Amino acid sequence: MEYRQLRLRYTLSGLEGIVASTSMTVQYRQDMPPAGGFEAVKYKRNLPFRGPSGLVILGGVTAVCAYGFYRLGKGNLEKRELEREKTWSRIHLVPLLLAEGDRDAYRREQAAIAREKEIMKDVKGWEAGKSVYNNPKYRPADSIVVL
Amino acid sequence: MSSYHDPQTSDRPYKDPTPLSGDVPHVKELGVTSAPLKSAAFFIGAYCKDYNEDFMLCKNENRDPEHCLKEGRRVTRCAQDLITKMRENCLKDFDKHWNCLELNNQEYYMCRKPERALNKCMFEKLGLVKTIPGAPEGQTPVHELKNPVYTGVQK
Numbered sequence: 602m603e604y605r606q607l608r609l610r611y612t613l614s615g616l617e618g619i620v621a622s623t624s625m626t627v628q629y630r631q632d633m634p635p636a637g638g639f640e641a642v643k644y645k646r647n648l649p650f651r652g653p654s655g656l657v658i659l660g661g662v663t664a665v666c667a668y669g670f671y672r673l674g675k676g677n678l679e680k681r682e683l684e685r686e687k688t689w690s691r692i693h694l695v696p697l698l699l700a701e702g703d704r705d706a707y708r709r710e711q712a713a714i715a716r717e718k719e720i721m722k723d724v725k726g727w728e729a730g731k732s733v734y735n736n737p738k739y740r741p742a743d744s745i746v747v748l
Numbered sequence: 749m750s751s752y753h754d755p756q757t758s759d760r761p762y763k764d765p766t767p768l769s770g771d772v773p774h775v776k777e778l779g780v781t782s783a784p785l786k787s788a789a790f791f792i793g794a795y796c797k798d799y800n801e802d803f804m805l806c807k808n809e810n811r812d813p814e815h816c817l818k819e820g821r822r823v824t825r826c827a828q829d830l831i832t833k834m835r836e837n838c839l840k841d842f843d844k845h846w847n848c849l850e851l852n853n854q855e856y857y858m859c860r861k862p863e864r865a866l867n868k869c870m871f872e873k874l875g876l877v878k879t880i881p882g883a884p885e886g887q888t889p890v891h892e893l894k895n896p897v898y899t900g901v902q903k
Contacts, residue, residue, distance in 0.1 A: 693793030700820030
């Protein structure tokens with residue numbers, strides 16, 4: 602209640618002020634644009650730089666992928682050659698290792714035959730080391746005697 | 749007295765101390781472990797080509813170990829000869845290379861640097877060249893690539 606009354610009084614007093622000023626000759630100044638005119642209205646969007654464009658990123662990814670696949674292809678070819686190198690290094694060693702193994706196998710075979718001869722010396726017509734198959738093809742012994 | 753033991757399940761190693769009969773000429777076994785053998789493999793292949801091929805052709809005739817003892821001795825003597833020559837001429841490079849192989853899972857591509865030194869020495873002293881049969885023509889062989897894809901972590 603008090604507030605409304607206060608407002609009313611203030612408006613009335615303001616009205617009185619305006620009425621009083623019109624009756625006098627007052628020096629007034631026309632409000633003009635500043636010297637040099639107003640600056641241009643900033644209507645364009647002003648966003649900070651958000652990094653390279655999508656096209657650049659896409660191109661970059663494509664380039665990286667292309668290089669990667671190129672290296673992969675090169676690597677696959679190289680891997681094949683490395684495998685060939687490894688295989689041939691083993692092939693070159695086969696005769697050497699086989700010869701050594703053969704000598705050992707022959708020694709054991711001879712020893713086994715000698716043992717058999719000694720054990721079966723009382724059996725007439727026993728041929729030590731004779732194959733149970735009627736086949737001249739060589740077969741390694743099926744079983745061995747661990748001394 | 750001996751009794752039969754299944755070698756697969758035997759708890760004792762398969763040993764037979766009986767020596768080779770005297771009528772077979774003796775040959776000293778090579779006694780080289782896998783890394784030096786791998787290091788020397790291509791030179792053995794180049795140096796002992798004739799003996800190796802002869803032995804393998806003989807084995808193709810008959811798989812009986814007795815059949816190719818003579819050729820086998822030649823193969824071993826040749827390899828013995830080569831290893832001796834390698835040790836005489838390129839001991840330092842040879843040792844470096846096979847030690848590198850030993851430390852790198854016996855992969856050639858991990859040891860290109862010592863290998864190149866060894867190959868160079870072997871070519872200069874003994875005239876042996878490492879060639880990989882069947883490699884594509886007109887391309888740098890894989891052991892001479894300047895910038896290979898597969899390298900060790902530390903070049």
